[in-house]
Amino acid sequence: MAKVESFELDHNLVKAPYVRQAGYEQHETGAIVTKFDLRFVQPNQDSLPTGALHTLEHLLAINIRDYIDGVIDLSPMGCRTGFYLICWGEHTTEEIASALEKVLNIVLETTVVPATTAKECGNYRDHSLFGAKEYAKQVLAAGISRDPFVRTV
Structure with a gap:
């Protein structure tokens, strides 16, 4: 059976909000794809309501492209605790977290x-701009950790 990276993660140990590199693949042609876990709320303790999640998806998907080159996709997690960001090339968690902070301020x-x-x-x-703003405020106030296992703020 195939392994799915997010199913291997111990969701009891991470501390949201955070950005973590969740995948890195290099094709035989040399093309690189990087996947990031943009976690907004604590797994198994909270979840984003669908209206807020949906609105955040629209706003993040459009605006993150102004700060990160090579964005392939930004999609909500099924558990509604955050988003996956998939990009061409190599990117650092610092670069992604910094862009996310800028976009949440937008x-x-x-x-x-x-x-x-x-x-x-x-x-x-099914959209809630009010809800999207409330969760953006919450994430910005808590600070976005670059290490999901250590709270930095």
Whole structure:
């Protein structure tokens, strides 16, 4: 059976919020893909409501590309505790965390959520800008750790 990195992680030991490198693959052609775990809330203790999660997904997916080159995808975790960010090339947790902080500050200033029509979004009615801002505030206030096993702030 294939191993899934996130299923190997002991979710009882991590301390959110944090950014951690969750994967690194190099293809035989030399192409590199890096995956990051952007954890917003503590696993098995909290979860992001779907409206806030969905709105954060839209805002992060659009704005993170202004700070990180080679973004392939930003997607919510099924457990609703954060997001996965997948990028071409090598990136550091410091680079990703710094970009995330910048984007969360943009979320706090946002007045309109992009791509929220039935044409642009598969669940356009399920958004909460208020909720997205509340979780952005929470993550920024706690500080984003670069090591999920040690709280730095």
